[in-house]
Amino acid sequence: MDTLAAYKEHLRDIGKLGSALSLLHWDQRTQLPNGGQETRAEVVGKLTKMVFELSIADELGRYLEELEKREGLSEEERASMRVVGKAYRRNKAIPPDFYERFAIAASKAETTWEKAKERSDFLLFRPHLEEMVEYARQFAEYYGYEESPYDALIEEYEPGMTSRELRAVIEPLRQELVPFIKRLQEEGTPPETDFLRGTFSKEEQRSLSLQALRAIGYDFDAGRLDLAVHPFTISIGPGDVRVTTRFLVDDPLSGLFSSLHEGGHALYDQGIAPKLRWTGLDEGASYGIHESQSRMWENLVGRSLPFWDFFQPIFVETFPAFSGVPAETLYRAANVVNPSLIRVEADEVTYNLHIMLRFELEEGLITGKIAAGDLPDLWRDAMDRYLGVVPEKDADGVLQDVHWSSGLFGYFPSYMLGNLYSSQIFACAQKEIPDLDAHSTRGDFAPLLTWLRERVHRFGMIYEPKDLVKRITGENPDSSYFVRYIEEKYSQIYKL
């Protein structure tokens, strides 16, 4: 077989096992009866190992080496080799027994973290956290880096991003956001929300989510909506991108926005060109770019006035208790700003500050400037400075997120980058699509989705995030779009 054909066949094999693995994961979190957990873990372990072995197979190394010298490859073939080659080199750099020790330690750390969070006992978690930091530093050494070991880690989630660049983004952002939030709190008039109190059946909330997902263009012939404790979106293949959500009986909006968020992820995956299937390019350009799509549909669309002009009658039909409540009142209620302790409950104004705090702490851990034992105090101090709230217990502070216990360092910034990218991309869409708001008011989101498909989705991983943003918007990534969006929107809502 020709080397290029053999290379592609190898990726197809990885892709097929990957599709089976995705289904195993989806099922585990939505359908699996409790009695099947133990066997499922072993099956997932086996397939994961097989995929990993294929990703570092010697023959793959030979294909890459040979093809890198070859002329006349297409842009997609070159991009595939960029992505697959990088994963090959990074995975190959990790000694298998080191990786196995890490996996065992991470599993123990996660279990202990759960207990520690339950009891709000940081000291219980601390030795595991120290161990995870040590592993992360060692991973960084194996991967290699130019300036900071943290860069080697963030590369996994946001290719091409560095801690220097992140700091350059964060500093001005913080200088704008912290005082703005203070002004909102001190001078603003918070929206009315009391009218939202009540009990809302999950069946009716589900119907609402289905209608919202259909409206934004999620294709139910190529996906489905199920329940999960921690909502997620998963691509099992082209034509099979599944979303999950969860509903709170005392909150009619939370589940809806969770569905729109996951729907945004899903529109991205449903829009990746089918020809990229199993080429190594059939995923989002980065975690940050992926998050930009979920945040766009959740916040820039779902929490906008045009959306509520369209959605108010559907909302009222589902929950007649709200008849007579104007669209604008619902819109305002969906945009309450409330500096709080917990990241996953944060509104779009305060969210990034939760991330900045985590970035500073985890970067310090990885570079060695911060000791794990100092985290609880540093956490409280930063929360006070950024958001003016301080956790009374570590369960609501440093112990709230699972990431570090799983060894995920460098992941958090993706959430922030998603927010920043989303407003920059959306500003571009507003400029280029005539009467975008008028379309949304009519419930016609096709112009936006078509534009996103054309400009963002179809490319998958062909371009690195920075290049993609430049291709889409003609500009480098720029956080001022986010600041402008937030200040304009919330000055109006809070009547500053």
Next chain:
Amino acid sequence: MDTLAAYKEHLRDIGKLGSALSLLHWDQRTQLPNGGQETRAEVVGKLTKMVFELSIADELGRYLEELEKREGLSEEERASMRVVGKAYRRNKAIPPDFYERFAIAASKAETTWEKAKERSDFLLFRPHLEEMVEYARQFAEYYGYEESPYDALIEEYEPGMTSRELRAVIEPLRQELVPFIKRLQEEGTPPETDFLRGTFSKEEQRSLSLQALRAIGYDFDAGRLDLAVHPFTISIGPGDVRVTTRFLVDDPLSGLFSSLHEGGHALYDQGIAPKLRWTGLDEGASYGIHESQSRMWENLVGRSLPFWDFFQPIFVETFPAFSGVPAETLYRAANVVNPSLIRVEADEVTYNLHIMLRFELEEGLITGKIAAGDLPDLWRDAMDRYLGVVPEKDADGVLQDVHWSSGLFGYFPSYMLGNLYSSQIFACAQKEIPDLDAHSTRGDFAPLLTWLRERVHRFGMIYEPKDLVKRITGENPDSSYFVRYIEEKYSQIYKL
């Protein structure tokens, strides 16, 4: 690694991929959005090929060869080698390119069969049927046999069974059943069924099935109930045995019995000893033994008067329209005998005659005594002699079943054997469990389930079907139990 350990590890690898495949199949038939079908077929194809390659791997051949000489293996280890070794030799006997040609031909034959059935056009299907027969005959030659090529095929579904033995069972059975059905028709008083007319919501039927499954001891912590067009049961692993069913809005009983049938399969799989997982022995002893468990819970339990004594109040609570209808009336209505054209709609009295007809025809096809072109006439003739009804079109005759188009010859007898085994095993249970009927009347099926677990389920494939029946009942397989059960039950219901 020690050869025995290596052998077991090899089987565990097959088992893990098999578990993933089972989930892929379950999902395909219950959850998969339409857009995911194409990719799913490729993923299933890949994993199926991997499992097949492992099942004929040279190292497996070496392990088997070495272990067959070894002393001191446990009974289970020997049984594992019996089952795995047979599959190894049979699979190895088929040249890969022959198998590939067969798979392609079968796929085409199935597609054409669907069309032919739709149009009731046997001539359209005939060349494909001829081709499938040719393949089956060739498979038989590759597998090898002593007396009849048909024996080589039935071995796949009912190890140790031969066409000679089947004929010896069928002949007396037919001599009893055909005149008995005639008597029922001519002299019997059919049960009242008009009262069952109505519309019954699928949601309520589902609730009824859930209650019935819970009552018979199906463990929902180790399984789940979903909808499927063609109901099936699938074991994804110990602790994860899933059933499916379907509901007809104009029939409150059909879906319930479908659930009990699948529940019977599932109780078997849930009862296989967990230690047999991934040893090659973690399935039912044969298709016939498996069917004995589904038919037992569907018919000998579910269509019995004690069951309806227990279930009548639940049924009435779900469907208040039936309040006042006594248990016995429901019991009788669930046991209408109606010689009809379609096997899958047949009652338990006439069912076996549908199978005898198919056995005679397919055996004739494989031995060459019958030409495919003669099937429609032979079918009509046999239907007339056995059941007194004749299909007007081949869609309701020779074209009704998918099996032959998929190349499945030798499969049908399992359905009949299931019926025969079920009454023989149940008769033994009645003898050994004190007051079995009284327990059932109280909705207490634990004594029966415990007995079945102990005597049937836990062994998996350790014993071949004939040995297992002998172990359970102390007797060789014997069809007279079925005849006695049918004649006693239906003489009473039809007031002969």
